[in-house]
Amino acid sequence: MTEPAAAPAEEQFPGYALPPGNYIVTEGRRRVRFSRTVGVWAAGIVVVALTLVGVSLMVTKKVPRYMCPPECGAPPMGTPVTGLPRFTAPDGSFSVSYPAPGSAYEVETKGNGVTAKFTGGDTGVLQLFSEPARGRSAQTIARDLLKQKFPDAKIAYEIPNAMVGYQRGYGEVADSWPQGTSNSYIRIRTVLLVSVKNDLALVAGAVGPYHAFGPDFGPGLPSAANVQIAQDMGKYVNSFTWNGDPAR
Structure with missing residues (x-):
């Protein structure tokens, strides 16, 4: 140890002499409580969470409320997916899908x-x-067409609940x-379906050799069509649309 008298001024401190013994020293500063620390952290987390919730509510668009009925809304619908070429009449009166190039059709x-x-x-x-x-x-249109193409044909049966382009008709x-x-x-065998709308008849017809459907031939499900092309x-029958029909 350097003697006090020989030590530089910056190393000299005032000293106090006390008799030997046990002394009680008072606490210099208050201790931080654990509960207070946890409370500060919890308050900070709550503030951050409320801020994020507020921002989320501000940027999220409100969903309109509908009174159902009469405003019952509509189911979500995407853009129709089409994998077949489509024919549209020159006057735009109707359109229909048809077999794609490269398939088993000419x-x-x-x-x-x-x-x-x-x-x-x-x-x-x-x-x-x-x-x-x-x-x-x-x-009447179906019968007229059948007489023109096959005047000697005999009707085997009428198709129940026949539809063309989801429009009720006759088959x-x-x-x-x-x-x-x-x-x-x-x-x-001839299969003929006709529906009329806007005074325009849309017709789907299939002609082919009679071939009875059964366990070894046909769609597997019971059917009286008995002509392969009908499968x-x-x-194509469902793809028919008249002018003004919604996309589907």
Whole structure:
């Protein structure tokens, strides 16, 4: 230790002499309580949480409230997905989907619709076209078309709850027996569906060799169509739309 007299001035401090013994020293400053520390942290967390909730409420758009009825809103709908080419009449009166290029069809389009020749399996012909209704019912139009194409055809049965483009109409299945090249008769089946709207009839027809559906042939589900091309007909029948119909 440096002698006090020899130490520099900055190392010299005033000293006090006390007799030896035990002394009680008072606390220099108050201790921080644990509960106070926890309380400060909790208050800070609450403030931050309330701030975030407030910001979230400010940036979130309010959902409009509807009185149902009459304002019951509408289900969420996305943009329709289409994977097939679509034919639209030159006057815009109707449109319909038809088989895509490269499929088992040879497609030909005309002013009033589409003719697709099925080249696979039993073969056949699918026609999707329009016909002026001129005040006629769907049933009358179907019978007139059948007489034009197959005058000797016999109606096998009427299709219950027939629809074209989700519009209620009329449908029937008929058979004809044209003579083949070997002097034998071939049973040809015709499926015809017609619906009328805005005095315009939309027609879906399928023609092909009769082939009874069963466990080894057909869609698997019970069906009296009994013509192979009818299995691929449904999606085109449902795709029909008249001018002004909503997208679906």
